[in-house]
Amino acid sequence: ARHPGEEKIPSPLLSADGIPLTLLANANLVKDARSAFSLGAQGIGLYRSEFPFLIRNGFPTEEEQYNVYLRVVEETPGLPVGFRTLDLGGDKLLSSQVGREDNPFLGYRGIRFLLDHRDLFRDQLRAMLRAGHGAEISIQFPMIASLDEFRTAREEVLRSIADLQAEGIPCHTAPQLGVMVELPATIEIARDLAQEADFFSIGTNDLIMYMLAADRANHRVASLYRSVHPGVLRALQRLTEVAHDTGRPISVCGATAEDPAMILFYLGIGITRLSVDATSLLGVARILQGISLSEAQERARRMLSTSTLAELDSLACAIRGEFS
Ligand code: PEP
Ligand code: MG
Secondary structure, three states: OOOOOOOOOOOOOEOOOOOEOEEEEEEOOHHHHHHHHHHOOOOEEEEEOOHHHHHHOOOOOHHHHHHHHHHHHHHOOOOOEEEEOOOOEOOEOOOOOOOOOOOHHHOOOOHHHHHHOHHHHHHHHHHHHHHOOOOOEEEEEOOOOOHHHHHHHHHHHHHHHHHHHHOOOOOOOOOEEEEEEOOHHHHHOHHHHHHHOOEEEEOHHHHHHHHHOOOOOOHHHOOOOOOOOHHHHHHHHHHHHHHHHHOOOEEEOOHHHHOHHHHHHHHHHOOOEEEEEHHHHHHHHHHHHOOOHHHHHHHHHHHHOOOOHHHHHHHHHHHHHHHO
């Protein structure tokens, strides 16, 4: 018999009607990667690389970053690791970093900061590419707002690979490169991005905030900040359609991937790849196993054709009740 603490995500992980699903973990620290591995996650879907920076409130060297990233890779042997480049700014500030901004969430954050600090960007990419030598890694860029930004970021990756190779330093030479979808505009240009990016990773924490103009950290607008909103749901559905049309993998790594109502919705619109915090992995795995895809499609259709928050809330509450 299994003892408490020994429960694992089944492998393969299947929906109630036998469809294979992918459940990955978000990791902020090396220990998150370790627990994701021991719980049977299929990989790291989002490694938030800013945490080593925040802990020391400064910029670690390439070598220091390499050591941290290597440990993440080593803690998850044989599994893919999705590195995200630095996402400072917004609610994740280094006091030494950018100076005060009146609207940090609309300011100097994510890829904007790194494209302006190419030396830091290159240190980080080199560290990731070196740590990924002999492993399966991907790199995703936060807060991408245009094809131009994605191209510039990709050029930096290719340049870092060429530099490392010229220096004879072992590294991953062909990581998958993805776009984090966190801005409404990014959904509108998804078809163009899909021509050049290898995958989409939806950051609903930020996407919801920017779609609904409600700060994710401001309790006074907490009731306005919601995934179960007709605008948000329809935008997610359109984005997923683009990903399917263009053959690009798509996943969700925001906290909505832990909500039974949203999990059902995601499966219903064809997103079968979720990344959640290690502490939520087992709960989400149980929910996924209880959903049949045909049922999810029906429920998602219903959610997409519902116009009011009140009606959507009652649909969502009913689903949450079924899975509690
Ligand atoms: C998100 O925005 O949903 C996301 C996963 O990124 P973070 O929470 O780190 O901003
Ligand atoms: Mg985000």
